[in-house]
Structure formats: structure tokens, C-alpha cells
Amino acid sequence: MVLKLYGVSDGPPSISVRQALTLLEIPFELINVDYGQGEHMTAEYAKMNPQKEIPVLDDDGFFLSESNAILQYICDKYKPGSDLYPQEPKARAIVNHRLCFNLSTYYANISAYTMAPVFFDYERTEFGLKKVHMALDVLETYFERSGTSYAAANHLTIADFPLINTNMTMEAIGLDFSKYKRISKWYNDFKKNYPELWKISEGAMKEVQYFMENPPDLTHLNHPIHPARKIKK
Numbered sequence: 523m524v525l526k527l528y529g530v531s532d533g534p535p536s537i538s539v540r541q542a543l544t545l546l547e548i549p550f551e552l553i554n555v556d557y558g559q560g561e562h563m564t565a566e567y568a569k570m571n572p573q574k575e576i577p578v579l580d581d582d583g584f585f586l587s588e589s590n591a592i593l594q595y596i597c598d599k600y601k602p603g604s605d606l607y608p609q610e611p612k613a614r615a616i617v618n619h620r621l622c623f624n625l626s627t628y629y630a631n632i633s634a635y636t637m638a639p640v641f642f643d644y645e646r647t648e649f650g651l652k653k654v655h656m657a658l659d660v661l662e663t664y665f666e667r668s669g670t671s672y673a674a675a676n677h678l679t680i681a682d683f684p685l686i687n688t689n690m691t692m693e694a695i696g697l698d699f700s701k702y703k704r705i706s707k708w709y710n711d712f713k714k715n716y717p718e719l720w721k722i723s724e725g726a727m728k729e730v731q732y733f734m735e736n737p738p739d740l741t742h743l744n745h746p747i748h749p750a751r752k753i754k755k
């Protein structure tokens with residue numbers, strides 16, 4: 523049975539998995555989850571992922587969430603020799619480290635500032651911006667210390683996708699990170715060297731920008747965590 527990926531077209535975790543599947547030429551069926559309709563919040567969806575988060579991979583009834591775990595699994599199971607997820611322990615540890623860093627810090631700090639206020643009633647605060655710059659500083663330091671052209675090696679790995687897509691959310695809202703020279707170079711090199719993969723990020727960026735212009739009314743979701751923005755009608 524062909525792999526099924528339940529994803530959203532503007533979500534960094536979902537598009538990161540799509541980019542890896544695309545580059546590895548692993549056939550998959552993309553099933554769009556309608557976030558605005560709360561399709562991920564149903565009891566049915568919770569059977570696949572009790573976290574009620576997107577994406578989820580369905581490999582013939584084996585359901586896997588957490589995009590990092592999905593990235594690792596598809597490499598291990600379908601392309602074990604690929605450079606995208608090296609086997610050598612130290613090289614692999616760096617990839618795993620960068621994936622964890624993105625999840626715990628880079629995406630966490632940055633998306634709270636870039637993405638959350640696009641969809642929900644959150645303010646962009648000075649403190650939030652400080653956390654963005656803390657995260658950028660750390661990634662810049664990793665690049666400086668490793669001297670590598672990509673996030674975890676001198677070639678693309680699965681760690682690049684989530685980090686690149688975090689950057690995409692900054693570009694989407696016009697947050698200037700050009701003073702982080704190494705980050706900027708890597709981000710621009712990715713666009714230049716992998717135009718087909720960048721297209722996936724760019725599509726998501728355009729959607730985010732559309733929602734910035736046309737703030738969605740998500741009151742009906744009654745989201746258990748995020749406060750809905752009050753839209754003047």
C-alpha cells in the first residue's frame with residue numbers, strides 16, 4: 523500500500539516531510555487535513571494521533587506522528603543508504619541534534635512570533651522577538667563552529683528541511699534576518715540548489731502571507747489552547 527501523508531499545505535512540519543519524500547522519490551499520497559474546519563481535532567483523527575497534530579504518516583496501518591520521527595523513519599525504512607540521514611554515528615548524531623534543536627528551540631521560539639499571531643489572537647512582543655534572536659544566534663554559532671554548508675554536514679540532510687521551513691516563516695512576515703550571514707547564505711543556497719524543494723516552501727509561504735492579509739476566523743474551532751482572533755465583520 524502506498525504511504526499516506528496527512529498534512530497541511532502551509533505547515534512547516536508537513537512540508538518538511540513532503541520535501542524529504544520528494545527528494546527521496548518515495549511515492550506517497552498526500553491527504554490534505556483542513557485545519558480551518560478542525561479536521562485534526564476529531565475523535566477519528568485522534569485515533570491516528572492523540573496529540574491532534576499534523577502531520578501523520580500512515581504506512582499500511584502503522585501511524586506515525588512527530589515530523590522528525592517521520593523524517594527518520596522514511597529514511598531508515600525506504601532509503602537506508604541515503605546521505606540525507608547518514609549512518610555513521612557522529613554524522614547521524616549531528617543530524618539528530620539539529621532536528622531536536624529545531625523542535626525545542628528554533629521553530630518553537632520563531633513560530634510563536636511568526637506563525638501564531640497570523641492564525642490566533644497573539645501579540646508580537648519585544649520578549650518574543652528576543653527569543654527569535656536568541657534562536658538565530660545559536661544556529662549562526664552552529665554554522666560558524668561546524669563550517670559546514672548545510673545545517674548538519676557539507677550536504678543536505680533531513681535536518682535542513684525543518685530549519686529551512688522555520689526560516690520561511692520569518693521571510694513570510696518580512697522579519698529581516700540578513701545580519702545572520704551564515705544562516706542567510708545557507709537559506710539562499712538551498713533556494714538556488716533545490717528549486718523544486720523550495721517551491722514547496724514557497725507555496726506554504728504564499729499561503730501564510732494570504733492569511734496575513736485575510737486573517738482567518740477560527741472562533742468555531744473552540745481551540746482548547748489558542749485564543750481565536752475576533753474578526754470585525
Ligand SMILES: N[C@@H](CCC(=O)N[C@@H](CS)C(=O)NCC(=O)O)C(=O)O
Nearest residue numbers: 533534535574575576577588589590
Ligand atoms: N511536533 C509536531 C508539531 C506539529 C504541529 O504543531 N502541527 C500543527 C500544524 S502546522 C498542528 O497540527 N497544530 C495543532 C493545532 O494547532 O491545533 C511535529 O513536528 O510534527
